[in-house]
Amino acid sequence: SRIMSKPFSDHDKRKQISVRGLAGVENVAELKVAFNRHLHFTLVKDRNVANKRDYYFALANTVRDHLVGRWIRTQQYYYEKDPKRVYYISLEFYMGRTLQNTMVNLALENACDEAIYQLGLDMEELEDMEEDAGLGNGGLGRLVEEADDWLRYGNPWEKARPEYMRAVKFYGRTEHTPDGVKWVDTQVVLALPYDTPIPGYRNNIVNTMRLWSAKAPCDFNLKDFNVGGYIQAVLDRNLCENISRVLYPNDNFFEGKELRLKQEYFVVAATLQDVVRRFKASKFGSREVVRTDFAELPNKVAIQLNDTHPAMAIPELMRVLVDEEKLGWDKAWDVCVRTCAYTNHTVLPEALERWPIDLFHHLLPRHLEIIFEINHRFMEYVASKFPGDHDRMRRMSLIEEGGCKKVNMAHLCIVGSHAVNGVARIHSEILIATLFKDFYELDPHKFQNKTNGITPRRWLVMCNPGLAEVIAEKIGEEFIRDLDQLKRLLKFINDDAFIRDIAKVKQENKLKFAVHLEEHYKVKINPQSMFDFQVKRIHEYKRQLLNCLHMITYYNRIKKEPNKHWTPRTIMVGGKAAPGYHTAKMIIRLITAIGEVVNHDPVVGDRLKVIFLENYRVTLAEKAIPSADLSEQISTAGTEASGTGNMKFMLNGALTIGTMDGANVEMAEEAGEENLFIFGMRVEDVDAMDAGKGYHASEYYNRIPELKQAMDQIAGGFFSPKQPDLFKELVDLLMHHDRFKVFADYEAYIKCQDKVNQLYKNPKEWTKMVIHNIAGCGKFSSDRTIAQYAREIWGMEPSLEKIPAPDEKLK
Numbered sequence: 001s002r003i004m005s006k007p008f009s010d011h012d013k014r015k016q017i018s019v020r021g022l023a024g025v026e027n028v029a030e031l032k033v034a035f036n037r038h039l040h041f042t043l044v045k046d047r048n049v050a051n052k053r054d055y056y057f058a059l060a061n062t063v064r065d066h067l068v069g070r071w072i073r074t075q076q077y078y079y080e081k082d083p084k085r086v087y088y089i090s091l092e093f094y095m096g097r098t099l100q101n102t103m104v105n106l107a108l109e110n111a112c113d114e115a116i117y118q119l120g121l122d123m124e125e126l127e128d129m130e131e132d133a134g135l136g137n138g139g140l141g142r143l144v145e146e147a148d149d150w151l152r153y154g155n156p157w158e159k160a161r162p163e164y165m166r167a168v169k170f171y172g173r174t175e176h177t178p179d180g181v182k183w184v185d186t187q188v189v190l191a192l193p194y195d196t197p198i199p200g201y202r203n204n205i206v207n208t209m210r211l212w213s214a215k216a217p218c219d220f221n222l223k224d225f226n227v228g229g230y231i232q233a234v235l236d237r238n239l240c241e242n243i244s245r246v247l248y249p250n251d252n253f254f255e256g257k258e259l260r261l262k263q264e265y266f267v268v269a270a271t272l273q274d275v276v277r278r279f280k281a282s283k284f285g286s287r288e289v290v291r292t293d294f295a296e297l298p299n300k301v302a303i304q305l306n307d308t309h310p311a312m313a314i315p316e317l318m319r320v321l322v323d324e325e326k327l328g329w330d331k332a333w334d335v336c337v338r339t340c341a342y343t344n345h346t347v348l349p350e351a352l353e354r355w356p357i358d359l360f361h362h363l364l365p366r367h368l369e370i371i372f373e374i375n376h377r378f379m380e381y382v383a384s385k386f387p388g389d390h391d392r393m394r395r396m397s398l399i400e401e402g403g404c405k406k407v408n409m410a411h412l413c414i415v416g417s418h419a420v421n422g423v424a425r426i427h428s429e430i431l432i433a434t435l436f437k438d439f440y441e442l443d444p445h446k447f448q449n450k451t452n453g454i455t456p457r458r459w460l461v462m463c464n465p466g467l468a469e470v471i472a473e474k475i476g477e478e479f480i481r482d483l484d485q486l487k488r489l490l491k492f493i494n495d496d497a498f499i500r501d502i503a504k505v506k507q508e509n510k511l512k513f514a515v516h517l518e519e520h521y522k523v524k525i526n527p528q529s530m531f532d533f534q535v536k537r538i539h540e541y542k543r544q545l546l547n548c549l550h551m552i553t554y555y556n557r558i559k560k561e562p563n564k565h566w567t568p569r570t571i572m573v574g575g576k577a578a579p580g581y582h583t584a585k586m587i588i589r590l591i592t593a594i595g596e597v598v599n600h601d602p603v604v605g606d607r608l609k610v611i612f613l614e615n616y617r618v619t620l621a622e623k624a625i626p627s628a629d630l631s632e633q634i635s636t637a638g639t640e641a642s643g644t645g646n647m648k649f650m651l652n653g654a655l656t657i658g659t660m661d662g663a664n665v666e667m668a669e670e671a672g673e674e675n676l677f678i679f680g681m682r683v684e685d686v687d688a689m690d691a692g693k694g695y696h697a698s699e700y701y702n703r704i705p706e707l708k709q710a711m712d713q714i715a716g717g718f719f720s721p722k723q724p725d726l727f728k729e730l731v732d733l734l735m736h737h738d739r740f741k742v743f744a745d746y747e748a749y750i751k752c753q754d755k756v757n758q759l760y761k762n763p764k765e766w767t768k769m770v771i772h773n774i775a776g777c778g779k780f781s782s783d784r785t786i787a788q789y790a791r792e793i794w795g796m797e798p799s800l801e802k803i804p805a806p807d808e809k810l811k
Contacts (some may be wrong), residue, residue, distance in 0.1 A: 021107030029116040056129035069806030071206040090306035092136030097619030190412035191270035214243035224723040298338035303425035314416035341405035341411035353409040424642035453785035463622040513627035526606035529568035534632035538584040552710040567757035574613030633658030647780040671776030679752035700743035
């Protein structure tokens, strides 16, 4: 993702100094000393036997040394200032690689490049040794069907903290005694924290991401073994350590398994013990209890629930306050609601968490009692506001009646939080109009929007240094901290030299990615062709099948008139399918099958190529996105909560073809709708169709000849001659049970793609539209998103101040 290490010309050096930090002679010398010291003392190798991975670890440890002082200093600063703290609880964090991000944020990149070059090594080769931390499922998540053993060689960026180990309890039963409720006969699992430093951009602040690992307690299963059972008792310790062994690989799909509920409670219970310990403790390093008034908790603690996965934080906080800290229910509930807030991430019904009550009772008996009590009081509140409206009470209950009673976790989150938000404006509007309508009518002040954002450090400065430099030459480098400044680029919309520079960076990125594809996929692609990407989880609602229909239609058109001047395209689709999602796997199979036909057809030549990008992850995204010309964001209107890949493409100089869904709506608003390729049904059209005559695929199939031809080819084995009925189920799905109305948008999509082709033939006008898009990206910085969470949900003012750097000169 960066230019290979090599001696720069003076001009290049000057160009690169600003954004990448100064390479002072002392810095470089010091880094070389530290590198050699780590190779020797940490890795116990010399230059004769060290390999690339050793060199990566030596460099990582050298860079990490520069974090440590700032990390300790930041935590010390927080203890002394005693500010309000935010705990963002999530089952997933996709961090990608850490090395380059750390160098960028600490302004060490040039110095490290120079040091590594002087040591006779290649920076990019070393960076390539780092495994992705892909601890999540969405677009960039882990490939689970090959074990993702990202920790095999150790992780230089994390620090285990066994001294902060916490006990988490499961199973057992409750006893109601005169001095409160006791949860007894439980099974204990220990939670071992691993801390990863998260550096701010050049402000000397280093925050912490804390991940919890499950460990068996020393006496696990050993209390009651008989002589013969000793070995088995020791082996069984593995069972409780399974809690943190594997992430459920579904995206937008709920699988109600006991192990998953265990994971959700495990992260919450461990984190809340941390929260309470820190709230009670006083200044830095002190163990004394100084704070006991829990009415103060919401002034010192904010807990953000990332989807319903950490919903158990609400009953767990109530359990701690009521059973352990002996607060009265009403006071405890007030503290809980003012502390917690909930972010919703999807409206798809199959994704919503609904846990069976029997499972709950077995695993977390006290929490089920607490949920029943919360619900009882909530139902009384609803009845007081809407007397006699029993249907409303049924709809709003935390407990869903029916064959098997279930706890609706979204309802629990809304009732137990003071703020509820969606992640793009249209998504938040859909929530209050549909899924959470009853709750909005009861408590309208709770509902907010917080449109997602992306970090411009990783998604521009780090992955696209060429573009960052071209921008910095025009407007300086404050945009890295304040992305709204990008709108100043509009002044240069008619500046021919600037237009050329933007186009040149794109062409260089395309050449680089083309080389990467040739090395890894053995496909030769035409770097003059339009690079057309759809990269995201494989899911019916994201409509990779609509993209497939365009590939086939374009192929058929080229075959029909091979001598016409077609706009050349390389269509790349990437993303993972959940292991149990058969349809998603068949969609991947169809894409590869289309590629097998198209890519070997001599009539087509290099005018159309179709490539499936394997193992799409953060690191591949960082290479692909800067090379993109066209970004496909084509979900059925009303199904994509926000999307963030759409923003990454926009920031990196791709144009968007998309529906009015998720954050696309706001992207069109910021850049001007005329600067995106918007097509297809809006939410209103989808609703009208559902309310009216419904969606009938056959009508479109019979009316549109090119659609019929494409479907007949898929169905007839044109793309799978060895297995003619390979795609029978996909055809049946599209023709008879397509919830996402692919055919309804086919015609508008193909017409819109024709407009894309036309504009691509005029490089100058294309690039001017790109500049409009880059200039409209300011809103989509995660800095803006987080500032809004801080001010509007957490009741805090984000600070731009730096703290003093520790003195890093070697004494």
